[in-house]
Amino acid sequence: MSQQPALSTATPVLQVSGLETHFAARNGIVKPVNGVSFSVSRGKIMGLVGESGSGKSMTGYSIMGLIDAPGKVVGGSILLDGREVRGLDAESLRALRGNRIAMIFQDPMMTLNPVLRIDTQMVEAIQAHEDVGRHAALDRCRAALAQVGIASPDQRLKSYPHQFSGGMRQRVAIAIAILLKPDVIIADEPTTALDVTIQGQILAEMQKLCRESGTALIWITHDLSVIAGLADQVCVMYAGRIVERGSVDDVLDSTAHPYTLGLLNSVPSRNPRGQRLRQIPGMTPSLLNLAPGCPFRERCAHATRECLEDPLLEPVLGHPTDAASAAHQVSCHHPLQTGIST
Amino acid sequence: MSALLEIRGASKRFVKRLDAAAKIGNLFGAGLREEVVHAVDKVSLAIAPGEVVGLVGESGCGKSTLGRMAVGLHSLTEGVRLYKGRDMASLSAQETKAAQLGVQMIFQDPYASLNPRMRVDDIIGEAPVVHGIVPARQKSDYVADLLTQVGLDDGFARRFPHQFSGGQRARIGIARALAVKPEFIVCDEAVAALDVSIQAQVLNLFMDLRERFHLTYLFISHDLGVVRHLADRVVIMYLGRIVEIAPTDAIYADPNHPYTRALLSEVPDLTKRRRAYIPIRGEIPSPLNPPGGCHFHPRCEHAGPRCAVEQPALREVAQGRLAACHLNDGGTG
Numbered sequence: 001m002s003q004q005p006a007l008s009t010a011t012p013v014l015q016v017s018g019l020e021t022h023f024a025a026r027n028g029i030v031k032p033v034n035g036v037s038f039s040v041s042r043g044k045i046m047g048l049v050g051e052s053g054s055g056k057s058m059t060g061y062s063i064m065g066l067i068d069a070p071g072k073v074v075g076g077s078i079l080l081d082g083r084e085v086r087g088l089d090a091e092s093l094r095a096l097r098g099n100r101i102a103m104i105f106q107d108p109m110m111t112l113n114p115v116l117r118i119d120t121q122m123v124e125a126i127q128a129h130e131d132v133g134r135h136a137a138l139d140r141c142r143a144a145l146a147q148v149g150i151a152s153p154d155q156r157l158k159s160y161p162h163q164f165s166g167g168m169r170q171r172v173a174i175a176i177a178i179l180l181k182p183d184v185i186i187a188d189e190p191t192t193a194l195d196v197t198i199q200g201q202i203l204a205e206m207q208k209l210c211r212e213s214g215t216a217l218i219w220i221t222h223d224l225s226v227i228a229g230l231a232d233q234v235c236v237m238y239a240g241r242i243v244e245r246g247s248v249d250d251v252l253d254s255t256a257h258p259y260t261l262g263l264l265n266s267v268p269s270r271n272p273r274g275q276r277l278r279q280i281p282g283m284t285p286s287l288l289n290l291a292p293g294c295p296f297r298e299r300c301a302h303a304t305r306e307c308l309e310d311p312l313l314e315p316v317l318g319h320p321t322d323a324a325s326a327a328h329q330v331s332c333h334h335p336l337q338t339g340i341s342t
Numbered sequence: 343m344s345a346l347l348e349i350r351g352a353s354k355r356f357v358k359r360l361d362a363a364a365k366i367g368n369l370f371g372a373g374l375r376e377e378v379v380h381a382v383d384k385v386s387l388a389i390a391p392g393e394v395v396g397l398v399g400e401s402g403c404g405k406s407t408l409g410r411m412a413v414g415l416h417s418l419t420e421g422v423r424l425y426k427g428r429d430m431a432s433l434s435a436q437e438t439k440a441a442q443l444g445v446q447m448i449f450q451d452p453y454a455s456l457n458p459r460m461r462v463d464d465i466i467g468e469a470p471v472v473h474g475i476v477p478a479r480q481k482s483d484y485v486a487d488l489l490t491q492v493g494l495d496d497g498f499a500r501r502f503p504h505q506f507s508g509g510q511r512a513r514i515g516i517a518r519a520l521a522v523k524p525e526f527i528v529c530d531e532a533v534a535a536l537d538v539s540i541q542a543q544v545l546n547l548f549m550d551l552r553e554r555f556h557l558t559y560l561f562i563s564h565d566l567g568v569v570r571h572l573a574d575r576v577v578i579m580y581l582g583r584i585v586e587i588a589p590t591d592a593i594y595a596d597p598n599h600p601y602t603r604a605l606l607s608e609v610p611d612l613t614k615r616r617r618a619y620i621p622i623r624g625e626i627p628s629p630l631n632p633p634g635g636c637h638f639h640p641r642c643e644h645a646g647p648r649c650a651v652e653q654p655a656l657r658e659v660a661q662g663r664l665a666a667c668h669l670n671d672g673g674t675g
């Protein structure tokens with residue numbers, strides 16, 4: 001329904017390939033990010049969807065250089081506008097964060113400082129990266145607050161975070177993320193705790209931001225319905241890997257991975273009202289010392305002996321729209337045939 | 343229709359004490375004081391035996407408070423609560439105890455509501471033994487049976503809550519509520535913290551148990567898709583008041599109240615692709631200081647002068663349907 005941006009989308013602004021993040025635990029290694037690859041273009045929105053513990057936040061933190069010991073990014077490449085940012089020193093990373101690439105956290109208090117007034121925090125965020133006077137900076141703060149629907153910004157700027165409701169705090173955190181119009185925003189379930197009416201309003205502002213400033217947005221969520229309404233592209237994550245990716249229409253309508261289909265089928269609206277919901281049997285595997293092979297095989301109705309080998313993320317064959325088929329990829333030895341995905 | 347549980351003209355007011363953040367703020371001169379919240383404001387609701395009523399509304403609108411009032415965990419600041427047609431305030435101690443066991447609650451936060459130092463067999467088995475529902479020596483069998491009922495391995499009884507996943511903990515909370523053989527259960531965001539695949543398992547369990555034990559539910563959820571799937575009737579709350587009540591099919595097909603309409607139009611839906619979301623209008627009001635007249639008027643596209651000053655009554659708009667909006671009653675002018 002919304003117009004697509006007329007901005008150049010030739011080269012992706014963020015290109016992640018083979019990203020691997022490991023945590024050393026007492027009894028082995030946890031691999032929450034296990035060879036993750038994707039790219040996002042300017043003005044586009046990519047949904048990163050998966051269940052709790054699948055590694056979505058860790059992927060975001062890895063890109064932002066926010067992984068602390070005992071965790072470590074051990075492999076892969078992160079190109080921001082063609083430049084490798086993996087392994088940059090702390091100072092260069094700080095220069096990038098907020099300015100070129102920003103993250104909105106699930107808990108807004110990870111962004112906000114409880115003992116500083118909002119104006120202090122927002123002005124500092126601007127002045128850390130740009131040489132602007134306090135007055136000019138405050139004008140931008142007001143504009144950003146208005147953009148996320150905070151009325152009477154002047155009064156609000158003089159408040160402390162605790163004087164806001166949870167939803168308002170999250171909107172302030174979003175305002176801070178968009179202050180410097182970064183090239184990339186990684187939003188980690190920022191609306192999950194909010195009500196649908198407020199969520200819808202924030203999504204409207206994010207769409208507008210991408211359209212008007214060409215910001216590329218990665219929207220992390222466990223809710224496929226939100227992705228359906230918001231994103232251009234989607235990556236489905238399971239046990240630290242991307243198991244399927246492609247355009248929203250490809251992934252939701254020509255679903256190729258049995259796990260994606262399982263997720264879709266458990267959504268109540270895809271089931272007759274009042275009837276039992278179709279559920280995925282079993283539970284997500286522990287990521288500690290995960291055995292090789294397809295991590296979904298224990299829960300999968302299509303699993304065979306082949307599935308003991310790692311499947312590769314490969315283009316879906318026999319796709320109806322051939323031009324797009326290279327962009328629809330699945331990591332499965334027995335991908336579902338398109339057209340029978342319900 | 344005689345109601346299993348009914349509350350009439352019920353209100354709950356809280357004095358909002360200062361939290362740690364506010365106290366820190368005061369050190370910096372924020373000058374915050376205690377305030378009164380009208381968490382639930384003159385609400386009436388009757389739930390029939392065997393019915394599933396969905397309770398929906400924004401965060402902080404008073405859903406949990408109303409649920410706690412319904413099961414008797416909160417006293418009523420005003421109004422009455424009836425169980426099987428009898429005023430709870432008029433019952434003898436014995437009758438009160440029986441009525442209390444008959445209504446149970448499954449809490450919003452499965453992490454906080456299970457005592458981390460208790461083993462599962464005590465979490466589930468203690469209340470039925472104390473209340474003489476099972477003899478102490480049959481407790482283990484009773485707990486094992488309940489664990490099986492909710493789809494857990496009966497060998498889990500000796501474990502502690504932290505040894506379970508979110509979905510398993512939710513099931514333990516359900517088993518605990520079932521243990522005292524209730525007729526009526528308030529499920530407060532019982533699946534909100536769960537992933538869709540686990541959520542599907544738990545929702546299936548609720549539907550199975552309803553059939554098996556003829557349970558009546560007040561199902562609190564902010565997820566309109568879940569409520570639509572389960573509920574026979576839906577109640578919409580806004581800032582402490584009920585703004586609409588209707589049978590599920592009717593409310594989804596033809597919402598009456600402007601707030602219900604806004605809510606339903608924003609529900610994420612797998613079939614709506616790259617939709618244009620509606621930008622922010624108005625501000626979400628604080629429950630501490632709700633707007634006068636119709637609480638919704640600052641955000642309502644139909645609001646007129648009357649809406650700012652006069653509270654609309656909850657009135658019948660069709661057979662079995664109630665809504666509180668001046669548009670149904672002579673207009674907003």
Ligand SMILES: Nc1ncnc2c1ncn2[C@@H]1O[C@H](COP(=O)(O)OP(=O)(O)OP(=O)(O)O)[C@@H](O)[C@H]1O
Nearest residue numbers: 023025030032051052053054055056057058059287
């Ligand atoms: N310090 C740590 N040591 C070991 N493993 C860890 C550590 N921190 C996180 N993990 C593991 O990393 C995995 C991925 O976690 P992550 O937070 O990225 O999941 P997520 O997809 O964001 O889930 P959610 O939807 O619950 O936020 C989890 O399985 C978790 O157990």
Ligand SMILES: Nc1ncnc2c1ncn2[C@@H]1O[C@H](COP(=O)(O)OP(=O)(O)OP(=O)(O)O)[C@@H](O)[C@H]1O
Nearest residue numbers: 356357358379381400401402403404405406407629
């Ligand atoms: N024990 C309490 N003391 C003081 N205020 C309270 C208490 N319980 C609830 N409130 C306040 O009453 C209002 C309604 O709260 P309630 O928890 O019932 O909302 P809710 O609809 O369940 O919200 P949510 O969807 O976030 O769970 C809120 O403003 C809340 O801050």
Ligand code: SF4
Nearest residue numbers: 636639642649667668
């Ligand atoms: S009473 Fe007025 S403000 Fe309230 S919902 Fe109806 S039209 Fe809107």
Ligand SMILES: [Mg+2]
Nearest residue numbers: 056057058188
């Ligand atoms: Mg996360």
Ligand SMILES: [Mg+2]
Nearest residue numbers: 405406407450
């Ligand atoms: Mg609640």
